[in-house]
Amino acid sequence: xxxxxxxxxxxxxVGKVVVDRGREAELLLEALLxxxxxxxxxxxxxxxxxxxxxFARCVDLGFRRVQFTPDMLPLDIVGGFIFNMKDxxxxxxxxxxxxxxxxxxxxxxAPPKVQSALLESMQEGQVTVEGHTEPLxxxxxxxxxxxxxxFQGVYPLPEGQLDRFMxxxxxxxxxxxxxxxxxxxxxxxxxxxxxxxxxxxxVEIAEAIRDVHSVKVSEEMLDYLxxxxxxxxxxxxxxxxxxxxxxxxxxxxAQARAYLSRRDYLIPDDIQELSVEVLSHRIRLRQSIEITExxxxxxxxxxxxxxxxxxxx
Amino acid sequence: xNLDLVVLNVAAYGSxxxxxxxxxxxxxxxxxxxxxxxxxxxxxLRKALPELPAGFTWRQGxxxxxxxxxxxxxxxxxxxxxxxxxxxYGGRPAPEPSxxxxxxxxxxxxxxxx
Numbered sequence: 001x002x003x004x005x006x007x008x009x010x011x012x013x014v015g016k017v018v019v020d021r022g023r024e025a026e027l028l029l030e031a032l033l034x035x036x037x038x039x040x041x042x043x044x045x046x047x048x049x050x051x052x053x054x055f056a057r058c059v060d061l062g063f064r065r066v067q068f069t070p071d072m073l074p075l076d077i078v079g080g081f082i083f084n085m086k087d088x089x090x091x092x093x094x095x096x097x098x099x100x101x102x103x104x105x106x107x108x109x110a111p112p113k114v115q116s117a118l119l120e121s122m123q124e125g126q127v128t129v130e131g132h133t134e135p136l137x138x139x140x141x142x143x144x145x146x147x148x149x150x151f152q153g154v155y156p157l158p159e160g161q162l163d164r165f166m167x168x169x170x171x172x173x174x175x176x177x178x179x180x181x182x183x184x185x186x187x188x189x190x191x192x193x194x195x196x197x198x199x200x201x202x203v204e205i206a207e208a209i210r211d212v213h214s215v216k217v218s219e220e221m222l223d224y225l226x227x228x229x230x231x232x233x234x235x236x237x238x239x240x241x242x243x244x245x246x247x248x249x250x251x252x253x254a255q256a257r258a259y260l261s262r263r264d265y266l267i268p269d270d271i272q273e274l275s276v277e278v279l280s281h282r283i284r285l286r287q288s289i290e291i292t293e294x295x296x297x298x299x300x301x302x303x304x305x306x307x308x309x310x311x312x313x
Numbered sequence: 314x315n316l317d318l319v320v321l322n323v324a325a326y327g328s329x330x331x332x333x334x335x336x337x338x339x340x341x342x343x344x345x346x347x348x349x350x351x352x353x354x355x356x357x358l359r360k361a362l363p364e365l366p367a368g369f370t371w372r373q374g375x376x377x378x379x380x381x382x383x384x385x386x387x388x389x390x391x392x393x394x395x396x397x398x399x400x401x402y403g404g405r406p407a408p409e410p411s412x413x414x415x416x417x418x419x420x421x422x423x424x425x426x427x
Contacts (some may be wrong), residue, residue: 216402216403216404218402218403218404220402221402263399263403264403265399265402265403265404266402267370267371267372267398267402268368268370268402269370269372269373272368272370306368307366307367307368308366308367308368309367309368310367310368311368311370312401312402313351313352313355313371313401
């Protein structure tokens, strides 16, 4: 399957169910091909879960959904040892994390110990319980959804956990036109008439992941990435800049974007177009900035930093 | 007999070396020209379009220049920029040294700046 076919196929299938979320669907595809995880943030009812479910349906990969709740335990996610009465021995029972695409719905409703149970699985692609290590299926992608932290009954994700997400995609409210289309689709069209088709096989996904990995990143582009990372750490408005891991994630995601644009090399546009989604959730602003300058949110500051760093030309 | 062979070898290897050197010279002069034309374009874009941020990319610069409604063959310019990107970032061979439409854009931007 060509990169074009892959992209168009996924966007067409997701578009059957989710109105006007093409860019978000494309970001999910880029993260999957770059072996990253995605955090979808937005108020309830803006199609976060619907998008994640439709995306998972159009690729031929294992999919599990877990609704996170305040009374969850780590073993509800990664699994644990259960006593087998027949054999009179403990056996490891795999949790829902053992799948290709895990939808962690409302991740910030679960307490921190459950959130951190996902850390190893997201970073290492494996799970360790009581010294027993089990590899997860490959590829392994976590798509988590969360409500904004101002909402009641949520446990904010710590920086270490946030850093594991390659992308954070913020879902804004739809425009009036889009909202009318959403209402029309839900009221006028029978749900059963809409079926998302599986358009990409697991073999094709594996091949695409290999091709993405071989997209060329020139020495000058590496230098550009390093200068961008450094600029976030030297900006007076930022108290915590991005880590080298963040820049690795940005480079990988940009490789996927280049691949889907039918290029086997990275250009500065690939990096710039993804910098807000990859970097915004990894910086911490100085409190004085957050209090005094209303417009100075993290995405705006990232955009300004990127605008100030000259790419190789 | 041996002398003839030596002369033949010298002639064959000499022409081969001369050919190689000429190809290298042509290639390096092409690269020098091409890498001269595009920095010129970058400077012209910066001067004619001061609203462009310092971090502008080729595509952003060309897109902003299109907004000036200059009468140029933009498809040729887009193609030239794509070829230059492939050379600059992808290690592809240098594009054609003469880029008349890119140079026309440079001139148009210069006139606008003046």
